[in-house]
Amino acid sequence: MAIHLISDLHLHADAPWLGELFRRTLRQWAGHIDALYILGDLFEYWVGDDDDDAFARSMVAAMRDFSRHTPLFVMHGNRDFLLGAGFAAASGATLLPDPHPLQACGHRYLLSHGDALCGDDSAYQQFRAMVRQPAWQQAFLQKPLAERHAIARHIREQSESRKQQDGPSEISDVTEDAVVALLAANPGCTLIHGHTHRPAVHHHALADGERTRWVIQDWHDGRAGYLRLDDSGVSAHPLP
Numbered sequence: 001m002a003i004h005l006i007s008d009l010h011l012h013a014d015a016p017w018l019g020e021l022f023r024r025t026l027r028q029w030a031g032h033i034d035a036l037y038i039l040g041d042l043f044e045y046w047v048g049d050d051d052d053d054a055f056a057r058s059m060v061a062a063m064r065d066f067s068r069h070t071p072l073f074v075m076h077g078n079r080d081f082l083l084g085a086g087f088a089a090a091s092g093a094t095l096l097p098d099p100h101p102l103q104a105c106g107h108r109y110l111l112s113h114g115d116a117l118c119g120d121d122s123a124y125q126q127f128r129a130m131v132r133q134p135a136w137q138q139a140f141l142q143k144p145l146a147e148r149h150a151i152a153r154h155i156r157e158q159s160e161s162r163k164q165q166d167g168p169s170e171i172s173d174v175t176e177d178a179v180v181a182l183l184a185a186n187p188g189c190t191l192i193h194g195h196t197h198r199p200a201v202h203h204h205a206l207a208d209g210e211r212t213r214w215v216i217q218d219w220h221d222g223r224a225g226y227l228r229l230d231d232s233g234v235s236a237h238p239l240p
Contacts, residue, residue, distance in 0.1 A: 002230040003104050004029060005037045007113070007194025008218035010079065012044035013055035018219055023062045025239060031069040039194045039216060040077025040098075040113030045156060047148035048141050049086030060091045067092025075100065078115040078124075078195065079156075081131060082141070101186065105231045110186045114195030114215070117174035117182065124172075173198060180204055183211045190234065192227060194218065199225065199236070 006025075011018050029036060043056065066072060074093040076083055088095050099112040115128060130136055140148065173196050183191055183206055191213040199217040203210050214234050217225030224239040 001032075001034045002228050003035045003037065004033050005039060005111070005192060005216055005227040005229070006219075006225075007039040007216040008041045008077070008197060008220070009038075009224075010041055010044040010219065011055075011059055013053070017222075019055065019059060021219070021224060021239065022059065026062050026066040029070065030066045033070060034104075035071040035073065036066070037073045037075070037096075037102075037111060038093075039075045039111055039192070040115075041079045041194065042074060042077065042083075043080045045152040046080035046082050046087075047145065047152050048082055049084045049090075050141075051145060051148075060087065063091040063093060075111065075113055077113045078128065082137060099182065099186070101189065104229050105233075107229070107233060108189045109229070110182070110189040110191050112182070112191065112193040114174060114193030117178040117193070118172060118195070119175040119178045120171040121169075172196065176204070179213060180206060183213075190214065192216065192234070201234075201236075 009018060009022060011022060013019075043059075046056075063072060072091070072093040073096050074083065074088075074091070075096045075098050083095065087093070096111070098116065099110050102109045102111055115124070118124065131140075140151075143151075174193075179191065183189065183204060187208060190211065193213070194216040196215055197218045197220065198215055200215050202213040202215070204213060212234075214227055214236070216227055217223065217236065217238070219225075219239075226237055226239060228235050228237055
């Protein structure tokens with residue numbers, strides 16, 4: 001038995017292979033692991049728990065089936081920060097704060113989506129601060145559903161356009177200062193996050209010794225993966 005962690009699936013109807021892989025993975029893991037943690041950006045975007053989109057509803061239904069057998073935990077990402085109590089009730093998932101401490105299999109971990117650690121991207125951090133405000137979210141959720149979808153698609157198109165024009169950007173990665181500060185505030189923890197789409201294992205020098213940071217494999221361009229926590233620690237695995 002073990003705990004599995006996934007992140008950055010960006011599920012959406014335009015990529016049906018992602019939805020099918022997610023369903024298949026949930027069926028295979030249900031009842032065979034101790035818990036599943038999804039560390040943000042499960043969906044490409046989420047415009048509110050009242051969304052009646054058929055694809056999103058089918059993913060939530062698959063999660064509900066899974067959560068009947070295995071504890072399921074979900075953290076907000078930068079694309080699906082509007083996941084709320086309605087989603088949690090429908091999916092059977094427990095929503096987590098970011099960051100979230102976890103003690104498992106004799107080890108101490110700190111879980112995060114990772115976007116708050118990208119301190120060099122000042123424009124994004126300003127946007128993040130705005131959309132995480134309850135007043136902004138309340139105003140957005142009062143808009144008609146079609147308008148919310150249009151806004152989300154526009155933001156997505158802008159983001160994809162910048163990626164194609166500029167390629168991978170250093171400011172979209174975490175900063176050493178932010179990582180060290182977070183680890184220093186959580187002694188003894190191994191940091192696990194997603195968001196950056198740069199799966200790897202890193203080592204950071206702190207006053208109390210070397211600490212480890214794992215970045216989860218995103219699900220993109222036919223690639224997918226997960227991290228496994230067990231008695232031996234952390235290990236990375238691909239999904240076929």
